[in-house]
Amino acid sequence: MFMRILDRFEEILISVLMAAAVILIFFTVVHRFSIGFAADIVSYARANDMPELQAWARSAFRSINSIKLTWAQEACIYLFVWMAKFGAAYGVRVGIHVGVDMLVIRLDPKWRRIVTIIAMSGGILFTAILVWIGSTFVYHVGVGGQISADLEIPMWLVYLAVPLGSALMCFRFIQALWTYVTTGVIVHHDHGHVDGVEEEAAAQTAPQTGGQK
Structure with a gap:
């Protein structure tokens, strides 16, 4: 749930x-x-x-x-910053991040598993470090009382996207690692897949199949 x-x-x-x-x-x-x-x-x-x-x-x-x-450009930049940070976490979840696996797929299954676990663990460690550094930075910005030039909002609210987005991304890496360790499945996105196409095709063939029966 x-x-x-x-x-x-x-x-x-x-x-x-x-x-x-x-x-x-x-x-x-x-x-x-x-x-x-x-x-x-x-x-x-x-x-x-x-x-x-x-x-x-x-x-x-x-x-x-x-x-x-005059504030619109600044607002758009901040919106895209937040969208990018949480979009990165979404990318980990659905497996749409770019990865070079030419060497990995040529390894034996045992070494392939080890390298994959190390790579995912590296993602967990990196995003965890970002959470720590980002949280420290947000704290110091909040204490300093810095505000944005046009919107005049506290800048710590803007920079909060870094620790929050990184924390979610770290969680998604942990989730992906756990899925791989327990099931051996790596979350992967099929770039040739278009949402809704398969459902539409199934809906079109369902009446024909029913009629044949």
């Missing part, structure tokens, strides 16, 4: 962060385009002696320009 909740939370968090960043980038681009477009209309109306259009364009320009999105 706990693992199901954790898996779902991980997926929802990454999706929300990604959606928020994309939406924010979209509105920022539209905002910049709208300001430039309104300025062009003002210039066109002035050049062609169209006072009504010029007045409307000036009003639109002032209204759009009053919306300040």
